[in-house]
Amino acid sequence: MDPPVSGVKARVSCGWKWAVLFSCFLTKSLNTGLRKSFGVLLLPLQDHFNQDVWLLGMMVSISVSVGDFTGPIVGGLSKRLGCRVVVMTGGIFLCFGLVFASLATNIIQLAVFLCVVVGLGFGFVNDVPFAVLGRYFEANFSLANGFAMTGTSFGLMLLGPLTAFLIDVYGWRGTLLFLGAIAFHITSLGAILIDPNKLSIRRDKKNVTDYEPIEVKKQEATLEKYCNFIIQSFDITLFKEPKFISIIVVTTIIRFIQMAWLIYLVPNVISKGVSNLSASFISTTAGVGAGIGQLLPGIITSVADKYPSSRTIWTIGMAIISVSLALDGLVDSYAGMLILGACQGIGLGITYATNNVVLFDEFGKDRLVNSMGYVRGFSGFGRVLGGILPGWIYQMTSSYHWSYVILGIIQALAIVILHIGRIFLHCSCCTCKES
Structure with a gap:
């Protein structure tokens, strides 16, 4: 039956x-x-x-x-x-x-x-x-x-x-x-x-099919219809929203920090006198921290229901990265490097995992694939710069200390960019209420 x-x-x-x-x-x-x-x-x-x-x-x-x-x-x-x-x-x-x-x-x-x-x-x-x-x-x-x-x-x-x-x-x-x-x-x-x-389950006398094919209606080809086709397919209207622009800028900075950290983590540790084998353990600790950081946002939101918001969790992750990078030059002990490496990994894991959640919360499931595509495309420039800037600073100063300090400052700037739009919106709302 x-x-x-x-x-x-x-x-x-x-x-x-x-x-x-x-x-x-x-x-x-x-x-x-x-x-x-x-x-x-x-x-x-x-x-x-x-x-x-x-x-x-x-x-x-x-x-x-x-x-x-x-x-x-x-x-x-x-x-x-x-x-x-x-x-x-x-x-x-x-x-x-x-x-x-x-x-x-x-x-x-x-x-x-x-x-x-x-x-x-x-x-x-x-x-x-x-x-x-x-x-x-x-x-x-x-x-x-x-x-x-x-x-x-x-x-x-x-x-x-x-x-x-x-x-x-x-x-x-x-x-x-x-x-x-x-x-x-x-x-x-x-x-x-x-x-x-598109999963339309139906039952007939003999079998149950997986889905029904979509009927495509032939339409007259006009320039207006082609333009509408492009707008609907690529969802260009996303760029009309200031919050989407701010998310692109913030994600580009995060990818820049992430690439710089991945490339220069081990060279930075070795420059402090740590052996290659010991440096690999710090890298492993950072990787474990990144895995924990990727799980944390989902666990927090499932336990705490709707609060904190994805933006708040994203901000916390960026703050952890900023502080741990800025403190890197002050830590010379191996135990301290392990702790900082784990913190940096946790912060990067949180920001990396929360990026998709922020886009989902802000723009919904139907616009998720386009918003992720645009963010991925523009943040590619951050990856390229992440492999260049810290190395150039090292050549100028013969130390990774200032490279890490500058990376920490840039990451803190991303927090300001993420929230500056809402600050202006809040101020404008208050002004309208007073008037």
């Missing part, structure tokens, strides 16, 4: 969202882990192609930046084609880019496959799964987002050592083939991301 239609709908809505959550977690793990694996591959690639490390490092940076800069385009494609298609396409790009990179015979071929093909793959899978996650977990998006974000730490811990093992056994070419096969699993993870709004 076939189950009643209402029972099927309840089972799908309650059960499928956990599959979507698991898909987001694994996609985030693979996305972050593959980026980490490039760092492990730098030395074998340098030995084979006889190139400078900075050139190979720049290739990795460009690959990540291409993924960021394609964010706005990916947001529009997700609106038109659906998130499933976009993520599955990203998995195919990643797979073919890594496989063809393993066949590269010169540095130009390697650059094309890693920077362009793999970079596009990163762009297609960066944020799109979280747009679907927000539609399934409207009431508890912060908690679901935090759990999915912990895939970052899981991917770093898993694929980094795995890549090193594969290089020892199969060499860099075989390693890229294995990583391409692993990346191809993102296509199956993307297939899980069914939009609940």
